[in-house]
Amino acid sequence: MTQQPRTWHANEAELRALADGVAGPALGASVESHLMRCGACRARMNDLVDGVLLDSVWSAIRETVEAPRPSVFERLLRKFGVSAESGRLLVAVPAMRGAWLIGATAALLFAGGAALFASGFGLALFLLVAPLVPVMGVAAAYGGDADPSHELVVTTPYSAGRLLLLRTAAVLATSLPVAALVGLALPGPAWLAVAWLIPGLAFVSLSLAAAPFVGATVSSGAVAATWSAIAIAVSKIGDPMDLAGPAVQVGSLVLCAAAVTTILTHFRLFDLPRGQT
Amino acid sequence: MSSVILTGLGKRYGRAPALTGVDLRLSSGVTGLLGPNGAGKTTLLRILATALAADEGQVRVFGQNPADTAGRLAIRRRLGYLPQESGFPRGFTAFGFVDYMAILKEWSDRAARHAEVRRVVGLADLTAVATKRVHALSGGQRRRVLLAQALIGRPDLLVLDEPTTGLDPQQRARLRDILSTAGETATLVISTHQTEDVAALCERVIVLDQGRVHFDGSVEGLISSAAGRVWLATDRHPEAQHAWRIGTGRWRNVGDAPADVEVVDPTLEDAYLLLVGDRARETEKEVVA
Ligand SMILES: Nc1ncnc2c1ncn2[C@@H]1O[C@H](COP(=O)(O)OP(=O)(O)O)[C@@H](O)[C@H]1O
Ligand SMILES: [Mg+2]
Ligand SMILES: [Zn+2]
Numbered sequence: 001m002t003q004q005p006r007t008w009h010a011n012e013a014e015l016r017a018l019a020d021g022v023a024g025p026a027l028g029a030s031v032e033s034h035l036m037r038c039g040a041c042r043a044r045m046n047d048l049v050d051g052v053l054l055d056s057v058w059s060a061i062r063e064t065v066e067a068p069r070p071s072v073f074e075r076l077l078r079k080f081g082v083s084a085e086s087g088r089l090l091v092a093v094p095a096m097r098g099a100w101l102i103g104a105t106a107a108l109l110f111a112g113g114a115a116l117f118a119s120g121f122g123l124a125l126f127l128l129v130a131p132l133v134p135v136m137g138v139a140a141a142y143g144g145d146a147d148p149s150h151e152l153v154v155t156t157p158y159s160a161g162r163l164l165l166l167r168t169a170a171v172l173a174t175s176l177p178v179a180a181l182v183g184l185a186l187p188g189p190a191w192l193a194v195a196w197l198i199p200g201l202a203f204v205s206l207s208l209a210a211a212p213f214v215g216a217t218v219s220s221g222a223v224a225a226t227w228s229a230i231a232i233a234v235s236k237i238g239d240p241m242d243l244a245g246p247a248v249q250v251g252s253l254v255l256c257a258a259a260v261t262t263i264l265t266h267f268r269l270f271d272l273p274r275g276q277t
Numbered sequence: 278m279s280s281v282i283l284t285g286l287g288k289r290y291g292r293a294p295a296l297t298g299v300d301l302r303l304s305s306g307v308t309g310l311l312g313p314n315g316a317g318k319t320t321l322l323r324i325l326a327t328a329l330a331a332d333e334g335q336v337r338v339f340g341q342n343p344a345d346t347a348g349r350l351a352i353r354r355r356l357g358y359l360p361q362e363s364g365f366p367r368g369f370t371a372f373g374f375v376d377y378m379a380i381l382k383e384w385s386d387r388a389a390r391h392a393e394v395r396r397v398v399g400l401a402d403l404t405a406v407a408t409k410r411v412h413a414l415s416g417g418q419r420r421r422v423l424l425a426q427a428l429i430g431r432p433d434l435l436v437l438d439e440p441t442t443g444l445d446p447q448q449r450a451r452l453r454d455i456l457s458t459a460g461e462t463a464t465l466v467i468s469t470h471q472t473e474d475v476a477a478l479c480e481r482v483i484v485l486d487q488g489r490v491h492f493d494g495s496v497e498g499l500i501s502s503a504a505g506r507v508w509l510a511t512d513r514h515p516e517a518q519h520a521w522r523i524g525t526g527r528w529r530n531v532g533d534a535p536a537d538v539e540v541v542d543p544t545l546e547d548a549y550l551l552l553v554g555d556r557a558r559e560t561e562k563e564v565v566a
Contacts, residue, residue: 071368084387085380085385085387088373088376088377088380089377089380089381091366091368092366092369092377093366094367147366148363148364148365148366149363149364149365149366149374151323151328151360151362151363152358152360152363152378152423152426153381154327154328155326155327155328155353155356155358156353156378156381156382156383157350157353157354157381157382157383158380158381158382158383163381268346271346271349271350272330273323273324273327273328273329273330273343273349
């Protein structure tokens, strides 16, 4: 329901109903928004109620009028049990906005489609792209490249490492299910749908571990380039299925463990000002 | 007790020095940082705000060393920072952005946080546009959104890099009011190109040029350094460093006054121009020699 702007002033009965908390929602909202704009009615309201009560009414009014309406994403996050505060921290970076998620889904659907129609080459393409999607998500969630207010954020007491892990978790929570769904639709054994999972986690942690040193754009770019080169070479000289084979899985597991250890032991690096290592 | 102590501070970008041998002590009150473009003001303020690490020398803020983790965190808990430039996350409203910063500043209780956000949004005169998207605001309003977030939680150290850019005279006057109130208890450092801001606000002024401190003292002290070097005449004087025609049709000359001229009281701007101008001429002589 939309509120027509009132062209008249609030009468005494309406003000008293609002002050006593007995105004209905429609009347309340209409008088409240009028009070936001009209000093004269605010002054009359002031005479009706004592100062303390007025303060609390007034701040409740301002709370509903001024506090940001959560975005679609923030409301969705609330549904999944994410606190309003964490939600706000998440939507500040591109990784948690519609455009990025649509892009990631499109890339996966494209690779999945290729796998359906051109099985050998297409499968290789899917196995190449799927683990890189969360890596790109990390690049869209980290520091100066992704956050235009990074200079300010880094000077707050909030741990930048914690912020990054929070955002990474959100990237994984949104991109992994999509990749798994696309994978399930592919021909071949069902485990193919998740064969890229360990490589994907390894690449994410590798990008994170290197990010404090070279920045997330460079680190995730380097990871993506290296994996692409390996994947292309493997599918040229051998079987694309090797990209999901035991060598890749074990290698990824080792990489993942090493990268996670580095992140945990160097956690404070994320909070460093520029120019200090 | 000084809240900020800098000793032998140095910073270079690549091989080019941006700050050299800066020794400063700051305590509560408003300190103005003046200097031409590229003097190193922003570099100095970024180091104070723990956004940039120094290469040389010692930095102590509230006795803490920003180079170690615990010290840096302790400083950040007492800091408000207005950077010279900052972007905003897409889609955030003015209120939403300040709220976001308050969350990062550890205001986890929602009701208390929103009350604080409303307070600083009001101080920065943004209540009427609080629900507008930051990207739809004017340059001056965006500047004030950044100011609002710096004021969250009444910080003990306020570092403001060119806070008056983009503000009209009324907003400037209001900002002066806010800052002078804050300066009664907190340590405030502001950089500006506007000598009037410094004259109006600051007990203390520091002039930085080419990465070095060239003046550090009271505003009156800097003004009196120009005594006898400003005069009125019917023409531009050939020896004057700066001269301009004032409203009455006479010329205000700034430089080394010849004998028998009508010397007038210098302003802070005159003194600042002379200090920087004298420095430039000295450098020229050194280069020639
Ligand atoms: N990020 C940077 N990289 C390289 N040089 C820089 C950087 N920031 C500043 N400088 C250089 O350092 C010097 C001081 O700059 P700055 O501190 O911004 O001065 P101010 O704020 O007084 O204008 C200038 O010569 C500037 O070109
Ligand atoms: Mg600057
Ligand atoms: Zn009215």
